[in-house]
Amino acid sequence: MSARQKRSSAANLSSGMNEILHQLCCIGCGARIPGAAARSDFRCTVCGELYDVEYPGWSQRGGQDRPNPGGLKWVLRERRSSTEAVDQSGVWRFRELLPILDNFGNAVTLREGNTPLYHMTRAARALKIDQLFAKHQGMNPTGSFKDTGMTAAMSVAKAWGFECVACASTGNTSAAMAAYAARAGLRSLVLIPEGKIAWGKLSQAMDFGAVTCQLKTDFDGCLRLLSQIVNEAPIYLLNSVNPYRLEGQKTPAFEIAEAFDWSVPDHLIVPGGNLGNSSALGKGFREMLELGLVTKMPKISVIQAAGANPLVRSFREHQAASLEPVVADTRATAIRIGNPASWRKAVRAIQETGGWCLDVTEAEIAIAKAEIGAEGLGCEPASAVTLAGLKKLRAEGKITSGETVVLILTGHSLKDADYTIDFHRGTLLKEEEAAGREAEIAALRRDAVAVEATPDAVLAALKGSAR
Amino acid sequence: MSARQKRSSAANLSSGMNEILHQLCCIGCGARIPGAAARSDFRCTVCGELYDVEYPGWSQRGGQDRPNPGGLKWVLRERRSSTEAVDQSGVWRFRELLPILDNFGNAVTLREGNTPLYHMTRAARALKIDQLFAKHQGMNPTGSFKDTGMTAAMSVAKAWGFECVACASTGNTSAAMAAYAARAGLRSLVLIPEGKIAWGKLSQAMDFGAVTCQLKTDFDGCLRLLSQIVNEAPIYLLNSVNPYRLEGQKTPAFEIAEAFDWSVPDHLIVPGGNLGNSSALGKGFREMLELGLVTKMPKISVIQAAGANPLVRSFREHQAASLEPVVADTRATAIRIGNPASWRKAVRAIQETGGWCLDVTEAEIAIAKAEIGAEGLGCEPASAVTLAGLKKLRAEGKITSGETVVLILTGHSLKDADYTIDFHRGTLLKEEEAAGREAEIAALRRDAVAVEATPDAVLAALKGSAR
Numbered sequence: 029m030s031a032r033q034k035r036s037s038a039a040n041l042s043s044g045m046n047e048i049l050h051q052l053c054c055i056g057c058g059a060r061i062p063g064a065a066a067r068s069d070f071r072c073t074v075c076g077e078l079y080d081v082e083y084p085g086w087s088q089r090g091g092q093d094r095p096n097p098g099g100l101k102w103v104l105r106e107r108r109s110s111t112e113a114v115d116q117s118g119v120w121r122f123r124e125l126l127p128i129l130d131n132f133g134n135a136v137t138l139r140e141g142n143t144p145l146y147h148m149t150r151a152a153r154a155l156k157i158d159q160l161f162a163k164h165q166g167m168n169p170t171g172s173f174k175d176t177g178m179t180a181a182m183s184v185a186k187a188w189g190f191e192c193v194a195c196a197s198t199g200n201t202s203a204a205m206a207a208y209a210a211r212a213g214l215r216s217l218v219l220i221p222e223g224k225i226a227w228g229k230l231s232q233a234m235d236f237g238a239v240t241c242q243l244k245t246d247f248d249g250c251l252r253l254l255s256q257i258v259n260e261a262p263i264y265l266l267n268s269v270n271p272y273r274l275e276g277q278k279t280p281a282f283e284i285a286e287a288f289d290w291s292v293p294d295h296l297i298v299p300g301g302n303l304g305n306s307s308a309l310g311k312g313f314r315e316m317l318e319l320g321l322v323t324k325m326p327k328i329s330v331i332q333a334a335g336a337n338p339l340v341r342s343f344r345e346h347q348a349a350s351l352e353p354v355v356a357d358t359r360a361t362a363i364r365i366g367n368p369a370s371w372r373k374a375v376r377a378i379q380e381t382g383g384w385c386l387d388v389t390e391a392e393i394a395i396a397k398a399e400i401g402a403e404g405l406g407c408e409p410a411s412a413v414t415l416a417g418l419k420k421l422r423a424e425g426k427i428t429s430g431e432t433v434v435l436i437l438t439g440h441s442l443k444d445a446d447y448t449i450d451f452h453r454g455t456l457l458k459e460e461e462a463a464g465r466e467a468e469i470a471a472l473r474r475d476a477v478a479v480e481a482t483p484d485a486v487l488a489a490l491k492g493s494a495r
Numbered sequence: 496m497s498a499r500q501k502r503s504s505a506a507n508l509s510s511g512m513n514e515i516l517h518q519l520c521c522i523g524c525g526a527r528i529p530g531a532a533a534r535s536d537f538r539c540t541v542c543g544e545l546y547d548v549e550y551p552g553w554s555q556r557g558g559q560d561r562p563n564p565g566g567l568k569w570v571l572r573e574r575r576s577s578t579e580a581v582d583q584s585g586v587w588r589f590r591e592l593l594p595i596l597d598n599f600g601n602a603v604t605l606r607e608g609n610t611p612l613y614h615m616t617r618a619a620r621a622l623k624i625d626q627l628f629a630k631h632q633g634m635n636p637t638g639s640f641k642d643t644g645m646t647a648a649m650s651v652a653k654a655w656g657f658e659c660v661a662c663a664s665t666g667n668t669s670a671a672m673a674a675y676a677a678r679a680g681l682r683s684l685v686l687i688p689e690g691k692i693a694w695g696k697l698s699q700a701m702d703f704g705a706v707t708c709q710l711k712t713d714f715d716g717c718l719r720l721l722s723q724i725v726n727e728a729p730i731y732l733l734n735s736v737n738p739y740r741l742e743g744q745k746t747p748a749f750e751i752a753e754a755f756d757w758s759v760p761d762h763l764i765v766p767g768g769n770l771g772n773s774s775a776l777g778k779g780f781r782e783m784l785e786l787g788l789v790t791k792m793p794k795i796s797v798i799q800a801a802g803a804n805p806l807v808r809s810f811r812e813h814q815a816a817s818l819e820p821v822v823a824d825t826r827a828t829a830i831r832i833g834n835p836a837s838w839r840k841a842v843r844a845i846q847e848t849g850g851w852c853l854d855v856t857e858a859e860i861a862i863a864k865a866e867i868g869a870e871g872l873g874c875e876p877a878s879a880v881t882l883a884g885l886k887k888l889r890a891e892g893k894i895t896s897g898e899t900v901v902l903i904l905t906g907h908s909l910k911d912a913d914y915t916i917d918f919h920r921g922t923l924l925k926e927e928e929a930a931g932r933e934a935e936i937a938a939l940r941r942d943a944v945a946v947e948a949t950p951d952a953v954l955a956a957l958k959g960s961a962r
Contacts, residue, residue, distance in 0.1 A: 105576050108575055109573070113614075116611070138611070138613070138872075139611035139613075139634075142609075144606035144636070146606075147580075169611070169873075170873065171909055206871075207872075207873065208871060209871075210871035211871030213617075217953070219953070222945055225943060227912075227920075228912045228913075230943065231908070231909075231912035231913075231916050232873060232908060232909070232912075233941075234915060234941045234942075234943075235864075235865070235908050236868050236869070236871055237865075237868060237869045237939075237941055238941065239941065240941065240942075240943035240944065241943070241944055241946045241953050241956050241957075242943050242946070243948040243953075244945075244947070245948045250948075253949070253953070256950050257950045257953060257954065260950055261954055286578075287578055289578070397702075398702070398704075401677070401702040401704060402677055402703070403677060403678065404674045404675060404678030404679075404703055405674075406636075406637065406702050406703070440638070440909065441698070441699060441702050442638055442698075442699070442907065445695045445699075446695075448698040448699070448701060448702045449695070449697070452698075452701040452702075453694075472704075474701045474704055475701075475707075476687070476707035476708070476709050477706075477707065477709065478689055478708075478710075479708045479709070479710065480710075480711070481710040481711055481716060481720055486684070486686070486724060487724065487728055489706065489708050490659070490682070490684050490706050493706045
């Protein structure tokens, strides 16, 4: 059942979607279809691959559907001082660059985006890089970059008249979906494998009123069942196969270009889990280049955890032509993904920009996270692979000191407080994981010390723990 | 030892502070001193009370130190589209209204403030209030309103040339202090009572590299020891007695006025813990009125948890002329404070605006938090007292349907994920706490349900849990 079929059974006269400006293009076989013709599971009817959202009018220079770069830059700047919700959103402020809705006033927004771009002065000094920044997507409303994608896809769900949305997820996706569903007045359904629920990860979905079902199956089983459910019932699928999520997730590329006054940094470093993020950022920069908003793309490099590195293996063993799922194991749970949905899109972003794909160890992640913390920036462990990866790229001479580098931090430190506690109390890493890095780790650790309640004892403790 | 004395032992030629524009005024005896003459523990040398920061030039109409309202509004709007860090801060964008530094380029900022003002459509409908908003201060970088105050006080610490800062806190204050200290390149010290450490609350301070000392004493003992330490060593005190923190915390008042195009809402509802927040907001609106930026102040009402209600008792039993500390007990930990430092300042804000002070039960807090969640807004339990209090004020006819009301949400939901989990799993409230509210609670609860892995079973579960 397609969105169009479902809608025809409802009383809506208009879809709320802009079907003229956008279409879907299969990244596998190149088949093009109207957005309304997509299957409920968003798989290509011909080859089963994923779709990209396309804007055919953009390729006609001088055409009326193609945004004018100069005018657009002016409008985008003006909107920054607007008090309208749709302008205050860091996603919908760029609405000409994701013209999927008929009426942007109906966008479901929690004022996502507009995240800070922080100078990382300490790490820049340590790595001898002149210009090093962190774009902190963890500063979104629910604490992760998923919000930027969810505002887009939830607005589509609402425009189509759906009353219920669903995803299979135990983490950041379910939190974002539940929040935006609540905001839109839609019901939300979360499917998770029974047995080992991480309640902390589910707390936000519960808070926002999602219905959570535990199923006697694994994660892939949840996904398969969900595809079946959305095919039978009027429920909108919000897993990352939904191409509209990437339309929102590409907007940090616009924010970054705008922050550099429409020049672009030389290098972008992105954590690699399900690979939607690197895919979306690649799309954002590619589209800006096509529209003449910028004159080049940054190199996009993807960093995975060594215990969850299917894309690294794909590059190493199959020249990125195919990908074999792995059994994922890393404490950086947001990228503990063995079978990433968007790997083909990510490969395209890496290859067309000349970026790299590499992996880092558990100790490297933990050290990098503590170093990011020492800059006053809190992030979840998955975000820290970026700094760990940068160190390797710098050591290998793949990034030079004169280049401008932006790390994409994807989640807030409060998403995984246990990781932070375990690191500082010394219970995070196994002995063999920490081997060879003990001194570095000891210098960064900040356990709470018990001292006598006297000024001298406290001052001695302070002096003793100087980094 | 005063800041001036400490500085004279350092090599700095300039204090970095603007000693001409601001002074300190004791809220007890009215004694006025230069900022540089403050004692290290920020207590009045005459009577021991707290200080307010004052700008004497503002009372001279037409004087050159008094900001021009029209010009200022224009500048504030222009700064919203600036890419400078100091303009992107929702605190320092208003720098003419907190002229404490010589050079605002030296402000220590994490791009705090500029928090969302959300329409609360569901609650507005349920309570029959036309205009109900939530100003979400939990969307600050470390997840609480403390960041706005910390950017101000940390900038002062840095301007004076301090190399170390300290506070006694187990919660949001220590997280904010550690983050801003790391950003400023200063060391930070956290004192906490030994025995019952809540590691989750400390995770951020550890992440940002603070040195945490556990002491064999209670919280008041930690505070006393800290006063002694800052008197003996060059360490800057950042507990809420520091008057510069309130200068940052008053800026949400400016943001609210600006969002309403310099009219002001009729009613502001604020959680009451240490009472710095209501004090600061009162100061912000009072100063805007004095400068002619607005023409009235909103009523400011303070809501406490029934288990931590010293201010409510003070109003009830002593006409707010004195306050007796209580033993605080509430699951809303951010306002579990029995002896609030800023109570006199808060009394002034409530009395001069005609607001109210009341308390709400544990069940009322839990229900209100789930209702806020159902709007797609995540907050920590302390924030939810605002909605619970609004319901009471509405029921008592103290707020009418035509009034515009703004709830101040103070912390992010991820600050206390356990509370959310316990509520939805049914383990938060004792039977006697929930008595009489069971149906309401049951309708809001969202525990994860185990169901068979079939479409029918999942759809039945979804249908069964319709709110």
